[in-house]
Amino acid sequence: MKTATIVGAGLVGSLWAVYLSKAGYKVTMVERRPDIRKADISAGKSINLALSTRGWKALDTVGVGDEIRKIAIPMSGRLMHDLQGNLTYQPYGKEGQAIYSVSRGGVNAKMMDIAEEFGNAQINYNERCIDVNLEKGIVYTETENGERKEYQSDVVFAADGAFSAARYNAFQKLDRFQYSQNYIDDGYREILLPANADGSYRLEKNALHIWPRGQFMLIALPNEDGSFTCTLFMPMKGANSFESLKSKAAVQEFFKSTFPDFYTMMPEIADAWEDHPLSSLAIIRCYPWTHGKTALMGDAAHATVPFYGQGMNCGFEDCTVMWDLMKKHNENWDLIFEEYQQLRKPDGDGVQDLSLHNYHVMRDFVADPMFLLQKKIEAHFSEKYPDKWMPLYSQVTFSHIRYSDAWKTGQKQDAIMKKVMADFPDIEQVWNSKNVEDAILEELGVREKA
Amino acid sequence: MKTATIVGAGLVGSLWAVYLSKAGYKVTMVERRPDIRKADISAGKSINLALSTRGWKALDTVGVGDEIRKIAIPMSGRLMHDLQGNLTYQPYGKEGQAIYSVSRGGVNAKMMDIAEEFGNAQINYNERCIDVNLEKGIVYTETENGERKEYQSDVVFAADGAFSAARYNAFQKLDRFQYSQNYIDDGYREILLPANADGSYRLEKNALHIWPRGQFMLIALPNEDGSFTCTLFMPMKGANSFESLKSKAAVQEFFKSTFPDFYTMMPEIADAWEDHPLSSLAIIRCYPWTHGKTALMGDAAHATVPFYGQGMNCGFEDCTVMWDLMKKHNENWDLIFEEYQQLRKPDGDGVQDLSLHNYHVMRDFVADPMFLLQKKIEAHFSEKYPDKWMPLYSQVTFSHIRYSDAWKTGQKQDAIMKKVMADFPDIEQVWNSKNVEDAILEELGVREKA
Numbered sequence: 091m092k093t094a095t096i097v098g099a100g101l102v103g104s105l106w107a108v109y110l111s112k113a114g115y116k117v118t119m120v121e122r123r124p125d126i127r128k129a130d131i132s133a134g135k136s137i138n139l140a141l142s143t144r145g146w147k148a149l150d151t152v153g154v155g156d157e158i159r160k161i162a163i164p165m166s167g168r169l170m171h172d173l174q175g176n177l178t179y180q181p182y183g184k185e186g187q188a189i190y191s192v193s194r195g196g197v198n199a200k201m202m203d204i205a206e207e208f209g210n211a212q213i214n215y216n217e218r219c220i221d222v223n224l225e226k227g228i229v230y231t232e233t234e235n236g237e238r239k240e241y242q243s244d245v246v247f248a249a250d251g252a253f254s255a256a257r258y259n260a261f262q263k264l265d266r267f268q269y270s271q272n273y274i275d276d277g278y279r280e281i282l283l284p285a286n287a288d289g290s291y292r293l294e295k296n297a298l299h300i301w302p303r304g305q306f307m308l309i310a311l312p313n314e315d316g317s318f319t320c321t322l323f324m325p326m327k328g329a330n331s332f333e334s335l336k337s338k339a340a341v342q343e344f345f346k347s348t349f350p351d352f353y354t355m356m357p358e359i360a361d362a363w364e365d366h367p368l369s370s371l372a373i374i375r376c377y378p379w380t381h382g383k384t385a386l387m388g389d390a391a392h393a394t395v396p397f398y399g400q401g402m403n404c405g406f407e408d409c410t411v412m413w414d415l416m417k418k419h420n421e422n423w424d425l426i427f428e429e430y431q432q433l434r435k436p437d438g439d440g441v442q443d444l445s446l447h448n449y450h451v452m453r454d455f456v457a458d459p460m461f462l463l464q465k466k467i468e469a470h471f472s473e474k475y476p477d478k479w480m481p482l483y484s485q486v487t488f489s490h491i492r493y494s495d496a497w498k499t500g501q502k503q504d505a506i507m508k509k510v511m512a513d514f515p516d517i518e519q520v521w522n523s524k525n526v527e528d529a530i531l532e533e534l535g536v537r538e539k540a
Numbered sequence: 541m542k543t544a545t546i547v548g549a550g551l552v553g554s555l556w557a558v559y560l561s562k563a564g565y566k567v568t569m570v571e572r573r574p575d576i577r578k579a580d581i582s583a584g585k586s587i588n589l590a591l592s593t594r595g596w597k598a599l600d601t602v603g604v605g606d607e608i609r610k611i612a613i614p615m616s617g618r619l620m621h622d623l624q625g626n627l628t629y630q631p632y633g634k635e636g637q638a639i640y641s642v643s644r645g646g647v648n649a650k651m652m653d654i655a656e657e658f659g660n661a662q663i664n665y666n667e668r669c670i671d672v673n674l675e676k677g678i679v680y681t682e683t684e685n686g687e688r689k690e691y692q693s694d695v696v697f698a699a700d701g702a703f704s705a706a707r708y709n710a711f712q713k714l715d716r717f718q719y720s721q722n723y724i725d726d727g728y729r730e731i732l733l734p735a736n737a738d739g740s741y742r743l744e745k746n747a748l749h750i751w752p753r754g755q756f757m758l759i760a761l762p763n764e765d766g767s768f769t770c771t772l773f774m775p776m777k778g779a780n781s782f783e784s785l786k787s788k789a790a791v792q793e794f795f796k797s798t799f800p801d802f803y804t805m806m807p808e809i810a811d812a813w814e815d816h817p818l819s820s821l822a823i824i825r826c827y828p829w830t831h832g833k834t835a836l837m838g839d840a841a842h843a844t845v846p847f848y849g850q851g852m853n854c855g856f857e858d859c860t861v862m863w864d865l866m867k868k869h870n871e872n873w874d875l876i877f878e879e880y881q882q883l884r885k886p887d888g889d890g891v892q893d894l895s896l897h898n899y900h901v902m903r904d905f906v907a908d909p910m911f912l913l914q915k916k917i918e919a920h921f922s923e924k925y926p927d928k929w930m931p932l933y934s935q936v937t938f939s940h941i942r943y944s945d946a947w948k949t950g951q952k953q954d955a956i957m958k959k960v961m962a963d964f965p966d967i968e969q970v971w972n973s974k975n976v977e978d979a980i981l982e983e984l985g986v987r988e989k990a
Contacts, residue, residue, distance in 0.1 A: 262708070262721075266776075266820050270720035271712075326716075370716050 091116045093243035095229045097219045098250030102388030102405035104201035108152045111208035119213045127199045138311040138319040140399035141190040142487045148406035161196045163312045164188035169297040175351035183488050191311040222260040225382030246384040252393035269376045277326045280366040285316025292355050301349050302457040371395045373442050380427035392438030397449035404441045440493030464507050467521050506533040541566045543693035545679045547669045548700030552838030552855035554651035558602045561658035569663040577649045588761040588769040590849035591640040592937045598856035611646045613762045614638035619747040625801035633938050641761040672710040675832030696834040702843035719826045727776045730816040735766025742805050751799050752907040821845045823892050830877035842888030847899035854891045890943030914957050917971050956983040
């Protein structure tokens with residue numbers, strides 16, 4: 091029987107196990123942590139995620155999408171909260187398009203159930219990967235009691251996350267392995283905004299809430315039980331940083347003055363402050379992604395910062411890409427792995443570039459009237475000329491356009507909009523005029539000729 | 541008694557042991573390899589190095605310079621070999637200035653002798669560092685037989701090279717540790733050009749020989765026994781790469797057509813081709829360099845490519861810098877480590893930027909008449925106005941100017957020379973004229989005002 095070992099039973103690992111099981115592989119998974127279905131282990135990770143089109147495709151391809159739809163809450167746009175508590179709504183896409191708030195634990199547990207139910211996948215918990223023989227396809231592990239084990243299989247997948255043990259202990263020791271881990275200045279801390287006493291939501295349920303404040307921001311995503319998982323992103327050090335929020339009094343004062351409408355809903359914020367750890371954010375790039383019988387997938391290959399909500403979606407798309415190549419190359423893993431890494435590396439880089447870019451968009455620009463106007467013009471133009479213009483956010487979130495292509499197109503579009511908006515001093519008045527429309531068309535023509 | 545552990549008994553580690561011994565520390569060193577004084581172990585590393593001013597200062601400060609002078613061969617300039625075997629000589633600095641060819645093994649062995657002779661340093665060979673408790677200052681090792689040991693001391697230094705075990709196993713696991721390893725496209729292979737039968741040199745002894753050929757180059761440094769250690773640098777893959785030199789016939793043909801004068805001296809090149817391994821070249825950047833009771837030094841902190849001949853010199857200068865801070869802060873290691881990393885990190889980056897820059901200089905420009913002319917004008921101008929202009933090579937090689945400052949000044953100087961040379965279409969004729977001199981002075985004035 092064909093055999094595969096997967097290091098890491100997280101979101102990508104457990105979805106990929108479903109794919110491999112479906113293809114007839116006997117799948118063994120090794121997972122450092124205990125079974126999340128039996129223990130509450132968040133490991134400092136974000137407990138909420140936004141599923142979008144790429145993620146759904148990967149789920150639906152192996153028929154598990156409907157199971158996840160049962161626990162997903164649609165968010166059709168951003169709802170921005172200013173200092174006075176005024177709200178501005180910006181739809182993410184067209185009528186009917188949305189991203190979906192899901193719980194990491196919920197999705198992961200469902201996927202493990204399904205992987206096991208397929209009958210072939212076995213998950214070994216509390217086993218730490220200590221090394222991988224990449225060429226021979228042997229995974230070496232250590233259990234909690236210090237017992238050493240090894241698993242040899244036809245093919246090995248390391249889906250063990252940003253701090254992948256397989257990558258640290260094996261790939262990074264390869265000659266000429268390119269690698270970088272860059273922590274950004276910002277960190278994050280989660281806060282649970284509870285439901286009302288009657289179980290109802292304290293904020294509009296079907297939106298992603300943002301409190302943009304220039305150098306930092308707070309966001310909130312709905313949970314099924316009426317609560318919201320909120321995340322504060324801000325610099326680790328300096329003025330207005332996590333470093334400056336060391337006392338309960340400082341936390342209380344900060345929320346009162348900076349997020350007054352949030353503070354009104356949650357005056358107990360200072361007491362809840364330490365419920366979740368302060369976590370760091372990094373971009374991790376590496377290459378190659380495959381060697382011998384082993385491939386990196388998901389965060390292990392291309393961990394990114396969370397500002398486009400694409401980390402999980404990109405990892406899931408790795409599964410779709412690998413699956414298509416399995417069929418194309420008739421399960422010749424040498425060919426699959428070579429094409430996988432050559433094809434997919436630019437998109438790993440692309441999703442990272444996009445994520446960093448959207449950090450600035452969310453933090454600074456969504457509170458900028460000119461940015462909001464630009465997005466309104468783009469949406470208007472895109473509706474009239476859908477074949478000529480898809481907004482960047484839609485390319486990333488509601489399409490299967492390669493991340494690397496979306497990033498390139500997005501930069502071109504931004505240059506066009508900047509030019510056109512500068513050419514019309516009265517753009518606020520004429521934004522939906524024929525003249526502006528023609529100017530964009532002309533720039534598109536110029537750009538297409540160039 | 542004050543205690544210190546040093547991971548790695550290479551060039552920097554063994555020199556630093558001499559410093560610490562002198563300051564009254566009981567020093568324990570752990571070294572992965574056997575005693576190089578008893579076994580011939582080159583570990584794929586370059587066996588020749590060029591000592592220059594920074595290195596000598598670090599040696600002389602603890603009184604070991606004279607011992608090394610006995611085994612050092614001065615090289616006063618570059619001697620370039622063109623395709624026809626014509627030679628062009630370019631002095632490195634002023635009359636009497638030189639860089640010195642030394643053997644890695646020779647210097648390392650001398651330094652180990654001295655470290656042990658001081659009576660306090662003990663070197664434990666064949667012990668691999670497997671982990672470091674950075675905060676408590678505990679080094680964990682494993683011997684060849686699998687025996688585990690640990691060493692706790694007041695302070696720990698990891699001078700275990702580009703692939704530092706202390707950095708991989710401990711520093712890289714710190715939250716927010718910035719890290720990158722970037723392999724360049726080129727690799728290198730060493731070739732030993734033997735002495736003549738009578739023991740005499742086949743090439744001018746007191747020069748560094750270069751065969752620049754655009755996308756690749758060959759260099760040669762003299763050894764004490766009449767031989768030269770030669771190194772071929774070229775791309776790993778593609779046309780004219782190591783990949784294309786797979787057969788003896790290909791090697792022979794390549795040398796015959798590309799380095800004809802070298803081939804005449806060494807027609808047996810194809811047989812000697814595999815005597816030394818093909819090695820990779822990487823720039824490794826990281827931060828922080830210190831944590832708790834542990835500091836990274838030398839290549840472990842800032843491994844660079846070898847094209848400025850500054851790797852060892854920079855590592856030795858780390859010792860000088862740390863030594864000055866030990867005195868300044870009266871051995872308060874918290875203060876020393878914090879200032880060491882803040883002060884020295886820009887210079888680690890600087891030496892890396894300089895090394896990459898000099899790669900292009902050596903490979904491409906030293907065969908370019910305009911580059912040679914530029915250097916001639918700079919030397920001429922610098923001789924007349926030594927307080928206004930020190931050539932970049934001299935700043936790096938013959939001064940103690942910080943690498944970061946040299947890099948900045950060098951870029952400014954290059955911009956000035958490019959402008960002045962473009963302003964005089966007949967520069968070849970008037971290069972040493974008053975007009976050119978005045979133009980440089982004016983640019984310097986402009987630049988100083990700006």
